[in-house]
Amino acid sequence: MKVAEKVYLKAARLQSRLTTASPVLRDDQPQFEMTVVGVEDLGAGMRRVTFEAPGLTGFECCGPDEYFGLVLPRPGGALVMPDPEPLNVRAAIADIAEDVRPDLRWYTIRAHDALAGRIDVDIVTHGDSGPGSAWTVRASVGDRAGFRASGALYRGLDLPGRQVLVADETAVPSVAAILEALGGPAAATARGVEVHVEVADPAVLGGYDLGAATVHVRRGVPGSAVVPALDTHLARGGAPVVYAWACGETDLAAGARRALVRHGVDRRRVYFCGYWKLGRARG
Ligand SMILES: Cc1cc2nc3c(=O)[nH]c(=O)nc-3n(C[C@H](O)[C@H](O)[C@H](O)COP(=O)(O)OP(=O)(O)OC[C@H]3O[C@@H](n4cnc5c(N)ncnc54)[C@H](O)[C@@H]3O)c2cc1C
Incomplete structure (x- = not known):
């Protein structure tokens, strides 16, 4: 991690402790590949995709609405993961050759089964108008996608009132x-x-x-x-x-x-x- 990134992370963490409404920042950003093990239509354009990966067994959510970067292969192409080191995942993705560069979209972990190493992710589909939706519409068991941890947003668990x-x-x-x-x-x-x-x-x-x-x-x-x-x-x-x-x-x-x-x-x-x-x- 670059020095500037470390300084940025420290300042952001400090700031996030100061207000109730700041997101929860992770100390780490684990990244790994996952396999689709289930796809279920919940209705009216909401699809549940279940992913499995050994990395999900040791993974700990930092909040109930933990979200992550879903790294998506180019249509018909193999999954190429970004360099796991830089904090800025967008910059890491931009460094990948254009013809194999993956897409990245953010989704929430609806449920995490650490024992099985699985997560459920519920995705709103809107046809082919974006890579996240287009991938989800076609998702099937055996597909590969990447996971890049990010953080959580909700901070009201212990707040009475x-x-x-x-x-x-x-x-x-x-x-x-x-x-x-x-x-x-x-x-x-x-x-x-x-x-x-x-x-x-x-x-x-x-x-x-x-x-x-x-x-x-x-x-x-x-x-x-x-x-x-x-x-x-x-x-x-x-x-x-x-x-x-x-x-x-x-x-x-x-x-x-x-x-x-x-x-x-x-x-x-x-x-x-x-x-x-x-x-x-x-x-
Ligand atoms: C922290 C976080 C958590 C999130 N969690 C979830 C989640 O659990 N489930 C989920 O479905 N989404 C979630 N999202 C939203 C999701 O990341 C966006 O909807 C994203 O834009 C979808 O990417 P895309 O490639 O399908 O479309 P994009 O390429 O981003 O957009 C292409 C076009 O589609 C339109 N579009 C984007 N999303 C929608 C939509 N939902 N309905 C109609 N039109 C749309 C855009 O306006 C644009 O015109 C989350 C976003 C964040 C930041």
Whole structure:
């Protein structure tokens, strides 16, 4: 690891300890190849891909919504992994010859079975408009893909009091994992954790138990259903929100954050992440 990268990592770690809403950074970024051992359609464009790798037996998640870089081979080509050393995986990938350069997209670990060395990853498919979706649509048992560890985002596990989680389809796997870590949907609700979800088609939720989550059906752009509804909901008052997490399409996540802050939630207690951007590749 280069000196500049070490300094950057140290500063980022320090900063992440200072606010509740900072992501959890890993001390390491293990990287290895995986094999697809299962593919299951959960409904309405949500596919569960199960990966297996010896590296997943020793792997420890640093949070319930642990996410990782899925390294994807070029269509019809062999998997070429980036140099595991540099912190900046994008730069490591850019160093690979163009004709074999893999694609990289970020996904959440929905479930981790350390004994079996397996992870489930739930991926929203949208045809061939991006390499992540295109790969997932064609994924079958025996396919190879790479794993590059990254970190986790949710920091509310030990926080008592009202929490607000906001998500679209892409962040539903994260919410499901968070609820599980909180003891299940009912226990999470009893603790004061509220879930507000926006989806284009409620059938996408068929594979999940989100308990008392409020589900908003999107008819327009991302955020157009959940953000105004959240605004109205927060205007009704209630206990102070001690922590909020909003993930999904960029405008949805930013809009949710603005609504929370407008209703008096301390901005340092609101974590938001644009998982994807409408009309733009994640790149
Ligand atoms: C921390 C993190 C965790 C994530 N976890 C998950 C997860 O568990 N499951 C999951 O499905 N996604 C997850 N995502 C989102 C996923 O990485 C993005 O949707 C990504 O853009 C998909 O890559 P792609 O190659 O399919 O499309 P891209 O090449 O990135 O984009 C191509 C086009 O497709 C559009 N597009 C991208 N995603 C979607 C979508 N979901 N629906 C409709 N259009 C889309 C873009 O706007 C663009 O026009 C996560 C992202 C982050 C940052």
